[in-house]
Amino acid sequence: MADEKDETRGLMKTESGRRLTKVLTDDYLNLHQKAAGGAFVVWVAIIVPVELFYGFDNVVFAVPESHAALSAAKGVGMLQCEKAEQYGYSMDICSYARIDIGTAMSGGKDSPTFGLPRPHLLVSNNNNCSLLVKWFDVYHREWNVPHFILDVPFCYEMQKEKDLKYIVAQFRNLVQTIEKMSGQKFNIDRVKEALRNSSAAAKQYKRFIDCAVNRPSGITAFDSFVQMAPLLTSRGRPEVVNHFKLLADETEEKINKGEFPVPKERYRLLWDSIAPWHQLRKMSTRVAGLDANIIAASYTSCVGSIEGSYEFLQEYRDEDPFESLARIQNFSVCPYGIKLRFNAMSWAAQHYGIDGFVFASNRSCKVYSVMQMDLQKWITEKLGIPSIMIDVDHADVRKYNEENAFLRIEALLESIDTGRVRAKT
Ligand code: SF4
Secondary structure (H helix, E strand, O other): OOOEOOOOOOOOEOHHHHHHHHHHHHHHHHHHHHHHOOOEEEEEOOOOOHHHHHHOOOEEEEOHHHHHHHHHHOOOHHHHHHHHHHOOOOOOOOHHHHHHHHHHHOOOOOOOOOOOOOOOEEEEEOOOOOHHHHHHHHHHHHHOOOEEEEOOOOEOOOOOHHHHHHHHHHHHHHHHHHHHHHOOOOOHHHHHHHHHHHHHHHHHHHHHHHHHHOOOOOOOHHHHHHHOHHHHHOOOOHHHHHHHHHHHHHHHHHHHHOOOOOOOOOEEEEEEOOOOHHHHHHHHHHHHOOOEEEEEEHHHHOOOOOOOOOOOOOOOOOOOHHHHHHHOOOOOOOOEOHHHHHHHHHHHHHHHOOOEEEEEEEOOOHHHHOOHHHHHHHHHHHHOOOEEEEEEOOOOHHHOOHHHHHHHHHHHHHHHHHHHHHHHO
């Protein structure tokens, strides 16, 4: 089937997009079916090492943050947030949490996946944010489900060996807890295999997002937002490796054929925050209409990397999967101190040839946003790259104003032009 491409749109419909829908649909169906068939269900925060669950015969996992992102992208984020607010949860709480609580408290009503099957165990971590722990505690209290909290140290520098050992000990404890609760035996060889699949999938995903290095870029950051879902909900499975390999192949092929999401690309921008899930098509279309492309994002660039870097971590300690999994507990941006974030963003600016930064001050995710003003100052002073700050919320559309955002985006493009004129004279 021919691809549907419209040069006024930044986001293209592709075979990979259709395959992604199938991967995700199959995954949620499988989750519901296995849960209904008696599988032990774990709800996890995104950084929790789900590869460990493959070590059991019949343990399945669900990722509430991913389900919340999908709900927002499908247009039901505000509806679910309002349900949580009616239960008394403040509008200031992260919209992922409100969507999830709204969905859970209404028995999965209005969810694109019919909600998530009830968990036997909740596993959260605290290096992304402490809100996650409080959020999962809601179900611990309401449903009387045990809550296992992984205490992962926040990092201002490279992970220390003692921190790695501390995390490994908690992983071993988690495995013992599941063995005891589910009555199932743990097989470490299956974890090794799942880890190899996760690593291979992340490597292919990196190949895909690196198509942004091309001029014009072969992708938009919005493509990378959409495509990252299986890395969170389905990692560890061989089908996911295959999906990302085909995605990278297909994207490189398009570059070779001269097909680009923004063919007349004049401005290459980097987005710093979580995806604005409710605005994917609208924002990518409008940005493309300005001959600009948000080609990369700190949120997706960090996949498969470690502290202070967006480069792919090549060395997995395969012989001890507990250590490998502990080593990548800081792959996301939120657990970084400001120096690590600046290092990673400087690398990205150079690697992708960035003309301007869009800092999206996220009303929900305080931990992502709290150091952005300082980062913005550093980017201007040390890299000399123009930037703007816009207000957004990743999943609650009520906290976003399109005209205000675009007023600033257009101002950013003007300052890039001014800088180019100055550089010529
Ligand atoms: S506050 Fe940020 S890190 Fe915490 S759950 Fe919400 S989006 Fe994730």
